[in-house]
Amino acid sequence: MALTPQHTLAETPASRPASMVMKLARIGSFHQSRLSFMRVLLRRLKAENWQFKKALWQIDEHGVGVASYEAIGPDRTYTLVAFAHDLPPEKRSDRVIAEAWDATFTLHDGVVSSDDIARLAANVPLQEAGRISGAEFVLSRANRSVRLFDYVTTCLAQGTQPDLAEIEPVGYLMRTTAVYGSGKFGAADRDLWGNRPEFAGSFQPELLAVWLIRSFTIDIVEHMARQKSPDTAVKLDPDIRRRIGVGNSTGLGMAPFLMNHPALIHAWINARETALARVRGLCSATPSQIDDLATLCGRALQNANEWTTDSPYQSTKTAGLRDDLARLIDYLAEFDSTTDHPFDAIYRWGAAHMSLEGQEQLVSLLLEDHGPLVDDLATTMSANESASFHIDGSMSIGRLKSILDEAYGWVQSIDYNTNSALARVWYVSEEKLEPRLGERFEEPIEPYEQPLAPGRDAALVRSCLAKWDDSAAVAGFLLAHPEHRHIVRRAQIVANLPYAEIQDNTISADMQPIDLLRCKLSFFGAAKFDPRSDRWLRITMYQGAPFPDELHSLDPDDLAYPPLKQ
Amino acid sequence: MTDAPINEAPDSEAAHISWSLGETAALATKAARGAGMPWGLADEAGFAVGWLHARGMPGVAALCRYLHWRDAGGLAVWPHAPNSDQFYCPITVGAAFMDGAIAVSTTITSLREPLLLLPFIGKRAGATPLEVRLNDTVAYVSQNGVAGAYVDIRLLVSSANCDIRQPATGTVATDVAAIKRPQDGRRVASCHFACMQTLQLFAKRTYAPATEASRLAGAGAGLNDND
Numbered sequence: 001m002a003l004t005p006q007h008t009l010a011e012t013p014a015s016r017p018a019s020m021v022m023k024l025a026r027i028g029s030f031h032q033s034r035l036s037f038m039r040v041l042l043r044r045l046k047a048e049n050w051q052f053k054k055a056l057w058q059i060d061e062h063g064v065g066v067a068s069y070e071a072i073g074p075d076r077t078y079t080l081v082a083f084a085h086d087l088p089p090e091k092r093s094d095r096v097i098a099e100a101w102d103a104t105f106t107l108h109d110g111v112v113s114s115d116d117i118a119r120l121a122a123n124v125p126l127q128e129a130g131r132i133s134g135a136e137f138v139l140s141r142a143n144r145s146v147r148l149f150d151y152v153t154t155c156l157a158q159g160t161q162p163d164l165a166e167i168e169p170v171g172y173l174m175r176t177t178a179v180y181g182s183g184k185f186g187a188a189d190r191d192l193w194g195n196r197p198e199f200a201g202s203f204q205p206e207l208l209a210v211w212l213i214r215s216f217t218i219d220i221v222e223h224m225a226r227q228k229s230p231d232t233a234v235k236l237d238p239d240i241r242r243r244i245g246v247g248n249s250t251g252l253g254m255a256p257f258l259m260n261h262p263a264l265i266h267a268w269i270n271a272r273e274t275a276l277a278r279v280r281g282l283c284s285a286t287p288s289q290i291d292d293l294a295t296l297c298g299r300a301l302q303n304a305n306e307w308t309t310d311s312p313y314q315s316t317k318t319a320g321l322r323d324d325l326a327r328l329i330d331y332l333a334e335f336d337s338t339t340d341h342p343f344d345a346i347y348r349w350g351a352a353h354m355s356l357e358g359q360e361q362l363v364s365l366l367l368e369d370h371g372p373l374v375d376d377l378a379t380t381m382s383a384n385e386s387a388s389f390h391i392d393g394s395m396s397i398g399r400l401k402s403i404l405d406e407a408y409g410w411v412q413s414i415d416y417n418t419n420s421a422l423a424r425v426w427y428v429s430e431e432k433l434e435p436r437l438g439e440r441f442e443e444p445i446e447p448y449e450q451p452l453a454p455g456r457d458a459a460l461v462r463s464c465l466a467k468w469d470d471s472a473a474v475a476g477f478l479l480a481h482p483e484h485r486h487i488v489r490r491a492q493i494v495a496n497l498p499y500a501e502i503q504d505n506t507i508s509a510d511m512q513p514i515d516l517l518r519c520k521l522s523f524f525g526a527a528k529f530d531p532r533s534d535r536w537l538r539i540t541m542y543q544g545a546p547f548p549d550e551l552h553s554l555d556p557d558d559l560a561y562p563p564l565k566q
Numbered sequence: 567m568t569d570a571p572i573n574e575a576p577d578s579e580a581a582h583i584s585w586s587l588g589e590t591a592a593l594a595t596k597a598a599r600g601a602g603m604p605w606g607l608a609d610e611a612g613f614a615v616g617w618l619h620a621r622g623m624p625g626v627a628a629l630c631r632y633l634h635w636r637d638a639g640g641l642a643v644w645p646h647a648p649n650s651d652q653f654y655c656p657i658t659v660g661a662a663f664m665d666g667a668i669a670v671s672t673t674i675t676s677l678r679e680p681l682l683l684l685p686f687i688g689k690r691a692g693a694t695p696l697e698v699r700l701n702d703t704v705a706y707v708s709q710n711g712v713a714g715a716y717v718d719i720r721l722l723v724s725s726a727n728c729d730i731r732q733p734a735t736g737t738v739a740t741d742v743a744a745i746k747r748p749q750d751g752r753r754v755a756s757c758h759f760a761c762m763q764t765l766q767l768f769a770k771r772t773y774a775p776a777t778e779a780s781r782l783a784g785a786g787a788g789l790n791d792n793d
Binding site for chain 2: 119131133134182183184185186187188189190191192389390391393394427428429430431433436438443445448451473474475476478479482483484485486487488489
């Protein structure tokens with residue numbers, strides 16, 4: 001019988017407070033967990049016995065052409081359409097300013113017709129310069145890994161398997177450089193598919209597309225090997241193949257998302273914090289549960305050991321994580337499994353003895369073996385943002401002041417009269433319409449500032465409100481001061497949703513933009529964060545996960561951490 | 567009808583284009599900001615345009631014409647009475663009406679692009695429609711939508727005097743019943759191509775011109791991205 005929260009818990013300790021969780025350094029240390037959207041997707045596809053087929057493969061000897069992959073669910077079918085291109089190496093760039101890619105993709109609602117493919121062939125390869133329709137949900141593209149693609153092609157052509165020692169540090173044959181959904185570039189609005197049960201949660205169409213893209217990257221490398229040497233070429237061994245995920249390069253384009261979707265971010269973090277509280281609330285554990293947790297920590301340590309980066313920022317954090325996990329394993333070896341509230345005790349030990357990187361890894365590990373207790377929370381990880389959009393004009397000024405004093409009390413520790421507190425400006429560049437981060441006091445960009453400094457704006461509106469009578473209504477204040485409308489809207493959202501706001505200065509001189517990217521990507525389910533500067537990074541997605549042809553026989557959750565080396 | 571054309575025949579390139587409501591609302595927000603609205607009001611412009619198109623009404627045309635006018639026009643500031651050449655902003659006044667800063671029974675003289683006011687009236691009305699009289703056209707507006715004779719085209723006027731009131735009991739049952747919920751899957755059709763291009767031009771004012779230094783530093787050039 002599956003355990004349910006009701007009969008396993010004596011009490012649920014309070015979730016960690018937002019004042020502790022919602023700091024850039026901590027959310028920038030989040031790891032993937034069983035609530036991450038890739039894992040939610042694969043659990044559902046397996047539970048519902050989805051079928052998959054490569055419906056079309058018209059790729060020529062140069063690796064150019066079109067392919068399609070159908071995902072067939074209980075109610076509906078979705079098709080990934082992949083266009084393979086012959087990209088000259090000098091044109092290969094992960095920057096959003098690129099105009100050509102090794103492969104381009106769209107996820108289509110239903111089975112594609114030849115007319116659909118002709119329409120998509122005229123648009124999808126152009127990416128942002130083309131248009132997709134309400135019958136498409138996702139637009140994406142990918143580039144080959146120079147380090148790995150040719151190596152694997154050559155090995156397979158020669159009839160040998162690639163060396164895992166070469167594959168692990170990279171982890172992918174191709175990396176996506178954008179995965180657009182939700183109405184972008186003509187794609188269907190989220191409202192059109194948001195109520196479909198297969199897409200409950202967040203980013204499910206996008207991550208279905210990425211998982212199918214992974215199959216394409218394998219098919220294209222095996223295809224190129226056959227073209228190179230038809231007589232000797234072999235397919236990838238399944239165990240090696242599984243260690244190949246999809247890479248992703250992510251820049252600042254993703255960073256404002258966390259600030260522009262406060263209700264959604266609350267839903268994500270609240271689910272994770274609620275899951276942690278449920279596990280910490282368990283009264284007892286069996287010795288084997290503690291043993292399993294220790295084994296899992298060993299696998300997480302192996303993952304950390306395989307995590308390579310040239311980033312000094314991440315290198316320091318990853319070294320700390322390895323040390324944390326080694327000590328955690330020692331601690332668990334001596335742990336008395338009869339301890340009251342054992343998982344709470346383990347969490348508390350971690351909070352006292354590990355770095356933020358280690359603490360947040362421990363949070364993910366504590367959830368891992370408690371699927372029946374926490375997996376239901378995955379369906380809460382979305383938000384009706386239009387419901388929280390509208391301002392309550394009848395709220396009293398006094399109430400608004402108290403919201404600002406409580407939910408934004410943290411801004412009182414920031415001196416916004418100093419240049420270092422105001423050093424950065426979030427703006428959008430004319431060149432590629434992408435978010436950028438500039439220096440307020442060095443570049444002429446302040447007139448273009450985006451509203452991505454809630455702390456500063458909360459301080460400004462609080463100061464302006466001082467002259468207003470507490471009994472007046474917010475409506476009159478906003479008519480007189482429309483410049484504060486965006487932050488009043490935000491404060492009213494944050495008042496009810498504590499994890500909606502990052503409680504840090506997002507324009508300070510020492511802010512690390514990659515912390516924002518890392519937080520979002522961890523919820524996607526990404527691993528091996530590899531910052532390439534302070535504002536873009538690479539990750540791998542689905543490394544270790546089953547492929548469509550083995551989903552029925554493998555447990556995707558058991559593959560989320562690498563197997564221990566024998 | 568006056569001002570910018572709203573129904574230009576699409577050229578062959580544009581004939582098959584349609585826009586999602588989400589990207590249209592996002593563009594409307596940026597365009598309104600580019601035309602000088604504070605961010606919080608620009609968000610309301612995005613809401614209003616999305617609300618109208620979800621109900622098949624030409625929000626981008628109204629916003630396009632309004633932003634054009636606003637560039638040189640004289641804005642009246644509520645509640646001060648407008649001069650002869652001044653008009654109220656439908657977004658500013660609409661947001662204030664929605665918030666409750668303006669009484670339900672209200673006369674707004676000299677309102678620019680009154681179509682853009684309707685989403686805010688609908689939001690405040692909730693399930694019980696309000697009667698809206700724009701010059702000689704009467705419409706009933708609730709959270710579901712708008713009903714009245716030919717309102718979809720007659721409300722697209724450059725300016726009007728606007729009376730909002732609770733409908734008289736029993737007189738409007740047919741019109742009120744005609745207010746339908748928005749349909750799923752609505753798109754912004756290709757006939758709005760020219761308006762969308764105009765909104766792009768306004769949105770462009772929110773984008774910082776690139777320099778080589780910002781191109782590298784702003785996005786974080788860092789290490790080689792091709793390996």
